[in-house]
Each structure stands twice: as structure tokens, then as C-alpha cells.
Amino acid sequence: MKCSDFLKELTDYLDDTMDPKTRAELEEHLQWCHNCYVVCNTTKSTIEIYRDSTLYELPDELRGKLQTAIISKCKSHKNGVKSTHPSTKAKHST
Amino acid sequence: MDAIENKVAEPPSEESLLVEAARAGDIAAFESLVRRYDRNVFRIAQHITQNREDAEDVVQDAFLKAYQNLGQFQGQSKFYTWLVRIAVNEALMRLRRRRPERIVSIDEDVKTEEDSMPREIADWSPNPEQLYTQSELKEILGKTIQGLPPGFRTVFVLRDVEGLSTEETAAALDLSVPAVKSRLLRARLQLRERLNKYFKRRDGDARP
Numbered sequence: 471m472k473c474s475d476f477l478k479e480l481t482d483y484l485d486d487t488m489d490p491k492t493r494a495e496l497e498e499h500l501q502w503c504h505n506c507y508v509v510c511n512t513t514k515s516t517i518e519i520y521r522d523s524t525l526y527e528l529p530d531e532l533r534g535k536l537q538t539a540i541i542s543k544c545k546s547h548k549n550g551v552k553s554t555h556p557s558t559k560a561k562h563s564t
Numbered sequence: 565m566d567a568i569e570n571k572v573a574e575p576p577s578e579e580s581l582l583v584e585a586a587r588a589g590d591i592a593a594f595e596s597l598v599r600r601y602d603r604n605v606f607r608i609a610q611h612i613t614q615n616r617e618d619a620e621d622v623v624q625d626a627f628l629k630a631y632q633n634l635g636q637f638q639g640q641s642k643f644y645t646w647l648v649r650i651a652v653n654e655a656l657m658r659l660r661r662r663r664p665e666r667i668v669s670i671d672e673d674v675k676t677e678e679d680s681m682p683r684e685i686a687d688w689s690p691n692p693e694q695l696y697t698q699s700e701l702k703e704i705l706g707k708t709i710q711g712l713p714p715g716f717r718t719v720f721v722l723r724d725v726e727g728l729s730t731e732e733t734a735a736a737l738d739l740s741v742p743a744v745k746s747r748l749l750r751a752r753l754q755l756r757e758r759l760n761k762y763f764k765r766r767d768g769d770a771r772p
Binding site for chain 2: 474477478480481482484485487505508509511512513515516517519520521523524525526527528532533536537539540541543544545547548560562
């Protein structure tokens with residue numbers, strides 16, 4: 471197996487969505503190819519670091535405002551009022 | 565013993581009961597759905613638009629659109645996947661408005677395979693989280709993902725951050741499964757390459 475072949479299979483390998491035979495071939499490659507071993511590990515870390523990060527968390531205060539605005543718009547819609555009334559738009563946070 | 569072929573129908577999930585109630589006009593049920601998914605929609609929207617105000621608007625507009633179109637929701641997919649699809653479209657629309665000079669499309673696939681080939685092979689320090697404070701780390705991660713084409717970062721955020729399956733991601737983005745896999749691989753490799761400059765082990769770092 472060449473490194474480029476390993477790379478093509480990397481996503482399925484990391485997601486564990488491959489047949490056992492291909493998986494065994496990839497693991498055999500990883501045993502002697504240090505570069506692919508490092509790329510594999512650091513790609514795995516990339517996924518984990520984004521998954522575990524709190525990037526773009528919705529702050530509680532803004533969350534409350536948005537929920538109120540959404541429900542108010544839905545009620546207007548239900549009652550047949552035009553839904554884009556400016557008073558129902560949550561003001562942007564600063 | 566033979567397998568039982570006629571499986572007993574599973575009871576409706578709590579979510580499908582909420583969707584049914586909301587469809588019948590129960591606003592409180594819809595509010596529960598909003599509370600369940602608003603954080604996810606906000607995160608997805610901000611990843612795509614890279615703009616806080618746009619993300620706030622996307623959250624409001626996506627939920628309102630979902631409410632208005634509940635009658636068209638077939639129930640074959642999960643409500644969340646259907647909602648994500650609406651939110652992604654709203655987010656891309658706003659991104660296009662902000663960047664009219666660029667064609668922003670989920671199909672954007674301008675880079676070649678070579679762009680994702682690893683150029684720098686370096687092990688990372690045992691724990692990148694220990695190198696930076698939480699806020700520094702957030703800045704690095706935000707800046708790094710911002711540099712990816714919108715189509716790539718959308719697939720990455722749905723699949724790897726929000727944990728949708730490949731099939732759900734394909735359904736939400738109206739892409740084929742191979743197209744999702746190809747974008748996901750390239751997004752992961754490009755992010756890895758870009759993060760290298762912050763996380764790679766430097767000379768003098770303690771060995772594990």
C-alpha cells in the first residue's frame with residue numbers, strides 16, 4: 471500500500487466504517503510508515519479538538535432573546551399576522 | 565429459532581410527538597424543539613457565515629421557516645436533519661449576500677486533490693490544549709476553520725462537530741455520500757495542515 475492509498479481511506483479509517491480486511495491493510499501500513507502514522511494521529515486530534523471546543527457557543531442571554539423572538543414570530547404567523555414585524559426581531563448582540 | 569420478521573413498531577419518539585403537536589398548532593411543543601436545537605443551529609450558522617449577526621438572523625429565520633413549513637415535513641427524515649437543511653440554506657444565502665463578488669455554493673469544489681496532500685509532517689505536542697488558554701485556542705480554531713472554503717467547512721461542522729452521520733450530512737446538503745466523504749477528507753486534512761503551525765512539537769519540547 472502506498473501513502474496516497476492510505477490517505478484516500480483515512481476518513482473511513484477514522485470513522486471506523488470499513489471492512490476488516492482493508493482496516494488490517496491500513497494498520498499494517500501504519501506500523502512501518504511514520505509519516506502516515508503522524509498524519510493519522512494529528513488528523514484525529516484535529517477532529518477531537520474541534521468537537522470538544524466551545525467555539526460559537528450561544529450565550530444564555532442571547533439565547534433567551536432569540537427564543538422569545540422566534541416564538542413571538544411563530545405566534546404572529548399562527549394568528550395570520552405578517553411575521554417580519556420589526557418589533558419581533560431580536561436585536562443583535564454587541 | 566427463526567428471527568422474528570415482523571418487528572413490533574417502535575413507539576413514536578418524544579421528538580416526533582413534539583413535531584406532531586407543533587404541527588397541530590401547539591406552540592409550546594414547538595418551543596421545546598427550539599430549545600432542543602437552537603444551540604446547534606447557532607453553531608452551524610456561525611461556522612458557515614463567520615458572522616455573529618448573520619448567525620443570529622439564521623437561527624430566527626430557520627426556526628420560523630420550519631414552523632411555517634411543518635405541514636411539508638414528511639417525517640421520513642429526522643426533524644433535526646430537516647431543520648439543519650433549512651438552516652444551512654439560510655446561512656449560505658446570507659454568506660452570498662455579504663460576498664456577492666464570490667460565488668458561494670455548497671458544490672464549490674475548486675481545489676484539486678493535491679491541495680489536501682499533507683505538506684508538513686510533524687507530531688503535535690502531547691496536548692495542544694495545554695499550550696494555549698481557552699480563549700487563545702478558540703481564536704486559533706475560529707481563524708483556522710474560517711480559511712476553508714464554505715462547502716468544506718459546512719461538511720466538517722455537520723459531520724465532525726455536530727455528529728451527523730455521513731448519510732444525514734448528505735441529505736441535509738443535498739450531496740451524494742461520496743461527495744460528502746471527499747469534502748470531509750479534504751476539510752480534515754486542510755485543517756490539520758493549518759493547525760500544524762500552532763500545535764507542532766517545537767525543538768526543546770519535553771518528549772512524552
